[in-house]
Amino acid sequence: MCLAIPGKVESISGDSSEVNFSGLKRTVSLKLLPGVKTGDYVLVHAGFAIQTVDKHAAKKTLKLFKGL
């Protein structure tokens, strides 16, 4: 029930970060996800990063289907 999109953390300032979604950027709060580093990919919902994205795992599913 929840639209959440992965984006790349480009800069961090305290609790706040700038996240890049394929060229679209927005300020995202890191209040719910401490420990994020610049360069990490995070899942963003309602202006908050809610989880880090394991890109390797994300690519695996798509590969599974491309091979079919």
Place this chain on the structure above:
Amino acid sequence: MAIIELSHGSGGNKARNIIKDIFISRFSNPILNILDDSACVEGDLAFTTDSFVVEPVFFPGGDIGKLSVCGTVNDLAMKGAKPLYLSASFIIEEGFEMDDLGKIASSMAKTAKEAGVLIVTGDTKVVDRRGGLKPAPQIYITTAGIGKIPKDIDVSSKNATPGDAIILSGTIADHGVSIMNARNDFGFKGDLKSDCASLNGIVEAFLSKDVRVLRDPTRGGLAASLNEIAKTSKVSIVIEEDKIPVLPQVKAACDLLGLDPLHVANEGKFVAFVRQSSADKALKKIKTHKLGKNASILGFVEKGATGVSIKTRVGSLRPLGMLEGEQLPRIC
């Protein structure tokens, strides 16, 4: 007591019902009832009108002035007509800045020149400021246009025929997303520019008797236009999800806001239904024009029940309907 709501103006079924029930039922005549982008009168003249209420008045990629010229030029071009003359009427709320009005007028003059049309008549009204939830003074522009349809050209939304190839001229959802971002404080930064442009030049480049339908998918998006054409021509339209180009930053904005690009407005794109034997040639001509670089064949008109279907990335077929009311951002 029934009242008009914003959803009545957004190009979906609700909007069509209002137009049918209140206006068409009372104005009814054979020319009007075709409901193309332009009416064809006196044999070879195309005649159309449109109103522009966009907010904010200045947005990335354009302004209300540019939009008001392109919008009407495009409605004429979508009938296969060469746009010739425009009228421009202004309703301006007291307090609107003179400088801004000047900028808008300059934009209209520039756009008209580029499109090769003359603004030959107009009107201006100043009204009281409404205030309330819209504290800034508003401006509304209505343009009407006349164009000439060349001999042998018959473009109409009732012409779609099984076998026709459907060409889309470029990326979708650029305009609607740009406006939504400019209007609301969603905090998105990026290259979200309206695609607002006059299409008469590119249409002229490939127009022939094999071009059966032209439509610029404005309010309601590509889905609304294809559905209207399917209904008017009584045909089945099948398009492929894979063939729909969307700019990455526009897709990201749509994903973040829960918007479906297929229902988002465009102001510088068109779909052309072309006889299959001429489709590749037409596509080639479109792609050489600067406004058609991302053009592709979206799908075909098929034999079957009236309606629009979309073939998904995973190979299934599902209906593509029109949206009811204005698409709103959602979080869930």
Place this chain on the structure above:
Amino acid sequence: MEVCGTHTVAISKNGLRSLLPPNIRLFSGPGCPVCVTPQAEIDASIELAKRPKTIITTFGDMIRVPGTRTSLEKEKAEGSDVRVVYSPLDCLDIAKKEPEKEIVFIGVGFETTSPAIAATVLKAKEEKAHNFSVIPAFKLIPPALQALTGAKDVRVDGFILPGHVSTIIGADAYGFLEIPGVIAGFEAEDILEAIRMIAKLIGARNRPPVQIQYKSVVKPEGNPAALKVLYEVFEPSDSNWRGIGTIKGSGLVFRDKYRDFDALKKFDVKMRSAKEPAGCSCGSILKGVKTPPECKLFGKKCTPEYPVGPCMVSSEGACSAYYKYGNN
């Protein structure tokens, strides 16, 4: 059963039902937060829109939901200040810009969303934003799943579990499940893979644990930091799910420390019991007991332009998805 409304939409949009073999049938569950918000709470939110010097802020999802007499969209047309926001944090910006007004946020959503509002309340307290408050209408998924698996009229062999709720609560939160459950992502490929995983688990010898298909973002422990923020501000309470009834411990209320941000208490909002629209089958549809086409009103009296019940008006509602994308 797919629990999450976003899954319902993804399944319909990708025509996945038409790709499945006949022995696998998908039913939609109660994972549409707008659909399960009781009529009384929707009416209360709309009442506040009529209050002078009040700005109602909400996610777009709520704007068109019909209350007993009206909707936020209609109230906006009549002059109320109703604004769509992308993030609850945007409300604090509005609160700063309009200090003489009350900014009320309609807090509808599951565990993906409620931590974001909790974090916003913490920031509001820090910044002393006394003109900001929230209508707490949040719900929790695991208690609802427990109620569903206990219900006599619900026959489910496996769950497609919500992808993003699970990023917060973690796979471990579903330990109570006695039938297979797989946490799935939202691409067509993700959902198909999850269905395949569930099919394999059904009938497997030992009780299969909940599995994670959406490995890129779901961990067994979820997001502990987010849960900490959530339960700092809110605590579980019994909650009424529209069409299902009261489920123990399935909602969230403000803890005493943050009661000042509870809009219902602040404005002394009275909940009036509301009647369900006649003939509406949303309750059965939310439990997966009926499919939308089996509702007498579906497509006839109840359409997206003129919705009767919440399952049709919410873009995540099963009825809306079936109507828009067909039965595939």
